[in-house]
Every structure is written in C-alpha cells, then in structure tokens.
Amino acid sequence: MAAALQxxxxxxxxxxxxxxxxxxxxxxxxxxxxxxxxxxxxxxxxDATAACNAFGLFASGxxxxxxxxxxxxxxxxVKAVAAYLGDPSxxxxxxxxxxxxxxxxxxxxxxxxxxxxxxxxxxxxxxxGWVAGxxxxxxxxxxxxxxxxxxxxxGEDVDGLSSEIGKLIAWAAGQQISERDVQELVAPVAETxxxxxxxxxxxxxxxxxxxxxxxxxxxxxxxxxxxLPRLAGVIGSHVARVRDCQLYDAAGLRPRDAAARMKxxxxxxxxxxxxxxxxxxxxxxxxxxxxxxxxLALKGGSRLAGDLELQRALVDITARADEAAPExxxx
Numbered sequence: 001m002a003a004a005l006q007x008x009x010x011x012x013x014x015x016x017x018x019x020x021x022x023x024x025x026x027x028x029x030x031x032x033x034x035x036x037x038x039x040x041x042x043x044x045x046x047d048a049t050a051a052c053n054a055f056g057l058f059a060s061g062x063x064x065x066x067x068x069x070x071x072x073x074x075x076x077x078v079k080a081v082a083a084y085l086g087d088p089s090x091x092x093x094x095x096x097x098x099x100x101x102x103x104x105x106x107x108x109x110x111x112x113x114x115x116x117x118x119x120x121x122x123x124x125x126x127x128x129g130w131v132a133g134x135x136x137x138x139x140x141x142x143x144x145x146x147x148x149x150x151x152x153x154x155g156e157d158v159d160g161l162s163s164e165i166g167k168l169i170a171w172a173a174g175q176q177i178s179e180r181d182v183q184e185l186v187a188p189v190a191e192t193x194x195x196x197x198x199x200x201x202x203x204x205x206x207x208x209x210x211x212x213x214x215x216x217x218x219x220x221x222x223x224x225x226x227x228l229p230r231l232a233g234v235i236g237s238h239v240a241r242v243r244d245c246q247l248y249d250a251a252g253l254r255p256r257d258a259a260a261r262m263k264x265x266x267x268x269x270x271x272x273x274x275x276x277x278x279x280x281x282x283x284x285x286x287x288x289x290x291x292x293x294x295x296l297a298l299k300g301g302s303r304l305a306g307d308l309e310l311q312r313a314l315v316d317i318t319a320r321a322d323e324a325a326p327e328x329x330x331x
Contacts, residue, residue: 005029005062006115007088010108012071012098013120015130017162019097022118023066026095030064040069045077049084052092063092070096070107082110122158127151131161135177140169145179152196153186194234201235201318202242202275209314217307228306229298232313236291239317243284245269246276287317 009026011019027035038048048067073081081096088094094115101108103117111117122130131147150168154160164186168177171185197216200208213231220227241262248258259269276284294313298306 005093007092008085008094008096008111008115010070010096010098010101010111010115010117010119012101012118013122014100014156014158015120015122016159017134018120022120023095023097026093027064027066030062030093034062035064035066038065038067040067040072040077043067045073045080048077048094049080052084052089052094061091064095065092066095066097068097069099071098071101073107075106078107078110082106085110085114088114124156127156127158127161130158131165134162134165135169138165138169140165140172141174141176142168143176143178146177146182149179149182150186153182194231194238197231197235198238201238201314202271202278204278204318204320206315206318209318210311213310213314225306228310229295232291232295232298232310235314235317236288236295239284239287239291242272242276242279243288245272246279246281246284249273249276283317290316 005026011022013019036051038051040048043051048065052065081094085094096107096111098107101119103112103119108117128144128147128151131150132142132144135142135147150161150164154164168182168185172181194216197209197212200212216231217224217227222230241264244262245255245258248261253261255270255273256266258273259266262269279287290313294309296302297304297309302309
C-alpha cells in the first residue's frame with residue numbers, strides 16, 4: 001500500500017533526471033487531469049498559495065500544484081508559502097521544484113516542517129558511478145573506462161550526460177559500449193582535465209602521454225600556442241607533487257599523513273605515492289629541470305615548433321632509460 005502523500009514536496013539537486021523522475025511519479029499518482037503547472041518566474045508565493053486554496057474549495061479528490069523555479073522567490077513569497085503550509089488545503093499537494101536550495105534556508109525549513117525535502121545531488125567524484133548506474137537502469141552495457149571518458153567529454157552537466165547515455169544506448173543496439181565508442185561518438189563540450197596526461201606519465205606510458213597531450217590540445221578552446229605552456233605547467237606541477245611524495249615516502253610518512261600536509265584528498269595522494277615509486281630520485285629531479293627548460297622554449301626561447309618542443313620533453317621525462325621511445329610527431 002502506497003504511503004500517504006505529504007502536503008508539500010521540495011524537489012531539487014544536481015541530479016536533474018532523478019528530480020524529473022520523482023516529479024513524474026508524483027504526477028502519475030495524482031493523475032494528469034488533477035495537475036496544475038505554475039512557474040515562480042511569473043507568479044508570486046501568494047499566487048501559488050491561492051491556487052492551492054482554490055483547488056481545495058472547488059475540486060474533489062487529491063490535486064497537485066507544481067511550481068517550478070521556486071528558488072527565484074524572494075522573502076515575501078517564501079513567507080506566504082510558509083504561512084500556507086501552517087494550515088495547508090486538504091487534498092492539495094504542493095510540489096516546489098528548485099535547481100538548488102540550502103537545507104537551512106527558510107523555504108527548505110518550511111517544507112521540511114510540513115512535508116518532505118528531496119534533494120538529489122551527484123558529487124563530481126561520483127559521476128562515473130552515476131553514469132554506470134544510468135546505463136544499467138536503461139538497459140545499456142558499458143565498461144568503466146567508457147563511463148569515465150563520457151564524464152571527461154561532457155563534464156558535470158547531468159542532463160547532458162543523461163542525453164548522451166540515451167544516444168549511446170540507441171546506437172549500440174544491445175552491444176557493449178567501449179571507451180573508443182564514446183571518444184568517437186560524443187562531441188567534447190567540457191574542458192578536458194589533465195589527469196589523462198599525468199596518469200599516462202605516472203605509469204611511464206610514452207605513447208599514452210603523447211596521445212593524451214594531443215587530445216588535450218585538440219579539445220581546448222584556447223589557441224594552441226596558449227595551450228602548450230599550460231600543458232607544460234600541468235605536468236610540471238604534477239611532477240613536483242610526485243617528487244614531494246617520494247621524499248615523504250622515503251621519510252616513512254604514510255600517504256594519509258602526507259595528504260594532510262599537502263591539503264589534498266587521501267585517494268589522490270595515494271596515487272601520487274604509487275607514481276613516485278615508478279621513478280628514481282634522479283629521474284624526478286631531471287624531469288623538473290627538463291620541464292623548466294621546455295617552459296622557457298615555449299615562451300620564445302626556441303626556434304622549434306612548440307608542439308615538437310613539448311612532445312620531446314614529454315618523451316624525455318616519461319621513457320625509461322632502457323627502452324626505445326617512439327619518435328614524437330607533430331600533428
């Protein structure tokens with residue numbers, strides 16, 4: 001037996017597809033003929049409460065008043081809604097939909113005291129897992145690398161991710177979706193993070209470093225001549241942090257304790273410790289010097305093409321001394 005409905009629901013959060021589904025369930029339970037859709041962008045709090053009271057006077061059965069963009073209401077509007085919720089109209093359910101609202105805000109407090117506050121949020125680090133869950137919910141098959149790559153390309157826009165997931169499932173026609181499928185089918189709209197580059201360097205994958213650097217250059221909205229020094233700075237800062245972790249490791253410091261000193265997430269510092277063990281002390285010292293040199297070259301200190309300068313430096317700091325690195329090629 002379904003639980004009794006509350007007089008008010010406050011729905012919001014970054015997981016917009018889940019907000020939409022929650023509202024759809026509420027509308028289905030009431031019935032579309034008994035739903036009125038309003039917008040806080042056009043109506044005041046008093047207008048919304050008047051609609052609720054009108055339903056109570058002239059309609060039989062349960063009715064649903066949905067107000068979108070409720071975060072746009074000012075203090076007088078919220079005060080009017082809070083006063084209404086002190087004595088809500090029988091048989092009327094008020095659903096307030098917001099993009100984001102603080103749980104200690106007057107609107108959230110008023111809704112919590114009379115009904116339910118349902119905030120569906122997805123943290124940035126949870127997005128790959130959220131993507132995998134959406135694929136499963138919709139009957140799609142995907143590997144974890146493909147989920148991570150989709151987040152890299154689309155960014156934190158959950159609606160955008162949901163849209164791309166639907167397209168990929170339709171395209172795959174029941175087949176598993178791979179990382180390469182995502183790379184070939186999804187247009188990049190987010191700023192691509194640099195960890196694809198730093199992870200490839202950390203595992204000493206020369207081909208991976210060159211591929212990641214080229215992808216970052218292709219997907220950047222900045223001019224290539226501006227992006228090259230930025231990439232050199234990204235890898236330079238990362239190498240410096242790895243070198244710090246190597247020193248902490250040698251001193252017997254645990255990754256969790258080092259994370260506190262560095263003011264970084266423990267899982268991230270654990271990864272830095274792992275990468276530090278792939279390089280000797282001399283190799284990391286030489287990498288710092290080599291990256292300082294390429295920074296100067298990219299800022300006018302060399303007559304060679306910037307792409308070639310960066311590629312040569314990446315090969316130099318990544319390849320092991322006993323392996324033949326592939327020759328970098330300017331795109």
